[in-house]
Amino acid sequence: MSFVFPPIKTPSIAIEGSSDRFPIRRIFCVGRNYAKHVKEMGQDPERHPPFFFFKPADAIVENGGKVPYPTLTKELHYEIELVVAIGKELNAVEVKNANDGIFGYAVGIDLTRRDIQMDAMRAGMPWDFGKAFDHSAPCAPIHRVEETGFIEDARIWLAVNGETKQDAKTSELIWNVPELISILSHGISLKPGDLIYTGTPAGVDAIVAGDVISGGVGNLTGIDIEIV
Ligand code: MN
Numbered sequence: 001m002s003f004v005f006p007p008i009k010t011p012s013i014a015i016e017g018s019s020d021r022f023p024i025r026r027i028f029c030v031g032r033n034y035a036k037h038v039k040e041m042g043q044d045p046e047r048h049p050p051f052f053f054f055k056p057a058d059a060i061v062e063n064g065g066k067v068p069y070p071t072l073t074k075e076l077h078y079e080i081e082l083v084v085a086i087g088k089e090l091n092a093v094e095v096k097n098a099n100d101g102i103f104g105y106a107v108g109i110d111l112t113r114r115d116i117q118m119d120a121m122r123a124g125m126p127w128d129f130g131k132a133f134d135h136s137a138p139c140a141p142i143h144r145v146e147e148t149g150f151i152e153d154a155r156i157w158l159a160v161n162g163e164t165k166q167d168a169k170t171s172e173l174i175w176n177v178p179e180l181i182s183i184l185s186h187g188i189s190l191k192p193g194d195l196i197y198t199g200t201p202a203g204v205d206a207i208v209a210g211d212v213i214s215g216g217v218g219n220l221t222g223i224d225i226e227i228v
Pocket of ligand 1: 030079197
């Protein structure tokens, strides 16, 4: 058997302190998971069940990468997020056991074509074209959980051209990491290689070509990208 054209090279991300790489299977993203961000998006900040959307695995951009300003939008937004890397298969895992499935953590940016997302939201249509486009998932190297411990109350921040735009704590997550893992694993089988972008705090805004975006979560290696 041979393929009619070469299959995709497995997308992967660097692991801090190692030459091994983390192969990416799927990218799950959580919507509306910090109350102040839910409010700035004009939504009800009550604790509704979390919902998820997806990005293609090959939307990953490595740290230091240049992101071409995407097509179809006049309103590209940054969203700094704590990214959880899954290292085990998890099926209907209980919250108290959910942290066992964590391989590690990274800092990511959920790049969003906000105008397309909002048009879709108003029309009751899927968000995909607002969220799941080429280069839409920058991610810094993954730190193994053995090194970091479980991240529950870290500063999460983002700056554009050196000016701080987002600044919050991961303890403000409406649905925390083990809860998200548990809920996801009741809906699908989580697999090694899955990434979960856990949601963004308040302060999202538009960026343009030439902007330099940097961000961090606690002591994790920060993310740095440039829009070109
Ligand atoms: Mn997001």
